[in-house]
Amino acid sequence: MRLLSNHPTEVLILFFLIVTFLQSGIDKLLDWTGNVGFITEHFKNSPLRKSVPLLLVVITIMEIIASLLMLFGVYQLYTSEVKEISLLGIELSAITLIFLLVGQRLAKDYAGAMSLAVYFIISIIGVYLLNS
Numbered sequence: 654m655r656l657l658s659n660h661p662t663e664v665l666i667l668f669f670l671i672v673t674f675l676q677s678g679i680d681k682l683l684d685w686t687g688n689v690g691f692i693t694e695h696f697k698n699s700p701l702r703k704s705v706p707l708l709l710v711v712i713t714i715m716e717i718i719a720s721l722l723m724l725f726g727v728y729q730l731y732t733s734e735v736k737e738i739s740l741l742g743i744e745l746s747a748i749t750l751i752f753l754l755v756g757q758r759l760a761k762d763y764a765g766a767m768s769l770a771v772y773f774i775i776s777i778i779g780v781y782l783l784n785s
Contacts, residue, residue, distance in 0.1 A: 678716035
């Protein structure tokens, strides 16, 4: 498989992030009410408590757009070795993670905030490799 032999690390990072963000976005769409209820409860003591539905829409859109950009970017890497679209997708996923981190910190969910660091590190490695 030429794709993995030419850009194995980049493609594996892209696939990891596609699965992560696409699944998260689809889950939010399929169980919107459950997600709004859970996240509203999670943020009940934070300054974001009144903005949960709007912020959830923003995060969901960002996750889905980032996933689609990365998916199309993998296709471009395979067909023409063009990296720009996949890079844009990974950058958007990193920005999404920063937004999520801010939310977790405001909710004082420090364990949740810490778990985002792993995803962020993977995203930054992807950004670095796709910029090379």
